[in-house]
Amino acid sequence: MLxxxxxxxxxxxLTQEERCCLEEKFLIVEEKRKKQEILPYEAANSxxxxxxxxxxxxxxxxxxxxxDPYPNKEDAHGLAFSKLSGKIPASLKNIFEKIKEDIxxxxxxxxxxxxxxxxxxxxxxxxxxxxxxxxxxxxxxxWLPVIDIIINKLLERKKPLVVILWGNPANDIEQFSxxxxxxxxxxxxxxxxxxxxxxMGNAKNSVLKDGKIGAFTVTPNFKKTNEILNSLGEKEINWxx
Numbered sequence: 001m002l003x004x005x006x007x008x009x010x011x012x013x014l015t016q017e018e019r020c021c022l023e024e025k026f027l028i029v030e031e032k033r034k035k036q037e038i039l040p041y042e043a044a045n046s047x048x049x050x051x052x053x054x055x056x057x058x059x060x061x062x063x064x065x066x067x068d069p070y071p072n073k074e075d076a077h078g079l080a081f082s083k084l085s086g087k088i089p090a091s092l093k094n095i096f097e098k099i100k101e102d103i104x105x106x107x108x109x110x111x112x113x114x115x116x117x118x119x120x121x122x123x124x125x126x127x128x129x130x131x132x133x134x135x136x137x138x139x140x141x142x143w144l145p146v147i148d149i150i151i152n153k154l155l156e157r158k159k160p161l162v163v164i165l166w167g168n169p170a171n172d173i174e175q176f177s178x179x180x181x182x183x184x185x186x187x188x189x190x191x192x193x194x195x196x197x198x199x200m201g202n203a204k205n206s207v208l209k210d211g212k213i214g215a216f217t218v219t220p221n222f223k224k225t226n227e228i229l230n231s232l233g234e235k236e237i238n239w240x241x
Contacts, residue, residue: 002026006052010153013057018149022049025146029129039069039130040076045114048128050078052150054117060154061120061234062225063163065170068127068136075111076130080123082113094197094204098216099239102223108241119237124150126169151175158187160232162225166216167196168208178212190228194219 002023003011011019026048029038040046047053066080075083081092088096088111096108117123126147127139134142154161155175165171171193181191194216196203204216226236 005047005049007054007056009057009059010052013153014149021145021149025128025143028142032131036131036133037073039071039073040078041073043077045084046077048078051080051117051122051124054079054114055120055122057153057157059120060122061160061162061229062116062237063122063124063151063154063161065163065165065173066123066125067167067169068125068139069130071130071132078128079113079117080125082117082123083111086111090199091197094199094216098197098220099222102220103226103239106239108239110241113241115241116237116239119235121237122150122154126173148175155184155189158189160188160229160234161190162228163189163191164221164225165191165193167198167203170196171208171213188232192219192221192224194221 002019005026006022014022029048032038040048040050042048064080069076069078070083070089074085077084081095083089083092088109092111099106099108113121113123124147126143127136128143128146129139131139151173152175163176165173165176170176176191184191193208193213195206195208195213197216198204207213207215222237222239229236
């Protein structure tokens with residue numbers, strides 16, 4: 001079953017125990033779906049593990065951590081910050097404005113970020129599902145073992161990787177603590193941090209962790225990502241959607 005849900009490169013790198021973990025979580029969700037709506041739906045361009053299906057393990061160059069899927073079936077499809085249709089939400093609009101500022105000539109009008117995922121940008125939510133019946137805290141706890149497996153697999157590769165963390169929840173992920181940054185750099189793993197692109201509470205203009213993390217609006221995440229990739233001999237990301 002799992003081999004139909006994720007790319008074969010992810011399937012092959014997982015241990016049997018890790019495969020069982022991902023399968024067990026998926027089957028629990030499938031059982032809950034008999035009584036409640038859980039997003040994203042499973043479809044050709046959508047799914048709980050869609051990020052692992054569209055972005056092969058050995059192709060991941062950038063990891064962007066999101067929070068959870070959009071709360072409506074028209075938009076949620078399993079890629080963090082990406083939406084299938086309709087109006088572009090404030091956070092994504094701010095992301096696009098920052099891209100335009102960082103990189104001349106890139107102006108995005110589509111909220112579907114599939115083009116990024118196909119270039120090696122793993123758009124990973126900390127909670128891989130959304131349901132109105134469960135709080136975000138409950139969903140985060142449920143998916144934590146899976147997220148830990150995914151993050152640890154990427155770190156164990158010791159291959160070039162840029163990790164982009166926006167907001168306190170992303171920056172508090174244990175594997176990405178400040179203390180580990182210098183050791184990661186020895187293996188060409190770089191962490192870029194800023195506040196969240198959200199307008200809520202003026203997050204995009206906030207500084208975090210006593211000023212150790214700058215505001216999203218003044219942090220050149222996308223420009224810096226491409227500079228790092230170029231310096232490591234990797235093809236930069238075309239941030240056009």
